[in-house]
Amino acid sequence: TTDETQARQMAARLECGGVFINGYCASDARVAFGGVKKSGFGRELSHFGLHEFCNIQTVWKDRI
Template sequence: FYEPTVLADVTPGMAAFDEETFGPVAAITVADNAEHAIELANTSDYGLGGSLWTNDIAQAQRIARRLETGGVFINGYPASNARIPVGGVKKSGYGRELSHFGLREFTNAQAVWAKVVA
């Protein structure tokens, strides 16, 4: 059991910023503006997913396209849906689970060649 934890004033160079943290942990890093937030997010060696929280969906979509992550969730937490591929980039892995992309990831294609002998 790990107690839910919120870490404030997290900056680059701290383990909570630089490493891929799982569990009930929220690391808070303050950005000066959207450009700075994108820069901070993309400095990570990891890229499983991220969340954007805003009333400006158009701006969130523009920002999402610039984030180096396997998935971006706008006004929501990372979720799973069999129709949508899920997976990371950078040190968070490669390939996708779910959807037709995931089906290909877990399929081993086999070639069988036979020469017909008369």
């Protein structure tokens, strides 16, 4: 498309991990890659991928 506004609106409505408009790019470690929703596939690459290897833990303790 030549209509950038239309392209961005369409991309915003899609529920997917990546959208290419009028082309594609080569792999780039700064760009997250992976599944969405309940696909069972996590994220790879970028800082988003690092979070896939983290488990959040909350520790509570009484006041001393």
